[in-house]
Amino acid sequence: MAKAASQIKMPVGVIVRKTPGVTRWARWSWRAVALLPGAGPADWQELRREGETVEYHAATLPLSLWADETEAYMVNLSDGQPSLYLVLRDELKGETPLNAVLITASPFEGQDYADTGEEIVEKIPMTEGLIAWVRDFTLQHHRDEVFVKRRRDKKRIDLVEDGKGDARIRQDTDVYRAPRRVLQ
Template identity: 30%
Template sequence: MPVQHLTVGIVAVKRKLNNPWVDFEWLPEAVLPGLPAVAPGTRIGAEGAVERWYIGPADITFHSGETAHYRDNLVSGRPAVWVALREGADGAWTVAGATVDPYEGEAFVDVVTDKVEALPMPHEIAVDLQAFVDAHHVDQPFFKRKRDRKDPHAEPDYGLGHPARQPGRRS
């Protein structure tokens, strides 16, 4: 099964909150098509109460069995990369995952402590993804299952919990 790996950089935004319980909010903000020349955890800019940080690298894997999902993402009108950030025990935020599969990205929100965003897909990643889909996509025909017809002359199947099926009881 063909697989392709891309390594991307993730930028997050840190905002000061006016909240008695939480000082800052971290959210993924951008996906870089390559790795920048700065170390993970580097502050790369600030505007008032908002800081931008290079969080670190993330691996995106294309699987040939998921090309229909990738195609759905590409034709959506707003191709996206889903990024999840997670806070470590030391309080530092790291990349928990990144994907271009919209259904996998939807599953990222199941971890309620992660911060998940669908970020705009950089053109370079969209070109690589489209090339992968073009090379490996195989249309799967849709087969509608048909139910078995019930025999109108068969005895009714009441199941084990039905009183007519209890031991020692006659119907």
């Protein structure tokens, strides 16, 4: 019996739409709108233009699935709309203000990047083919972890009162009293 690979990869193209901004402070609004499974390499290749709205094939990134992350993929697949999470960095290089860094199927990893506040995380709905690909890998590798309740040890903790009160106080009556300054 052949052992299944613990990691698989697929190149996924990301479509980003540039629309005119609605305020004077934001000239353009950038939004990831679609995915291209199995896409070839691209670097902000213009796909379509309608007036001032432009769609770009921004990048093609490897989508990696790991056997250890199947719990996260199960959470994603059980969502109403399974999605991939695109991590973008705000780096101005030429005409492209965003740099596509990572694409992941793990909502936990997407949340980790969103928590830093340094990156922009876009949630992009998966195509039917991507959903099937992620589901097949997840079902092949997912193992439910059995909950094991931790048992208390039998050590008695009520016998010695180490560290109770302030060591600078030399009396047994009020161990919670603050020490006084010695006047000379």
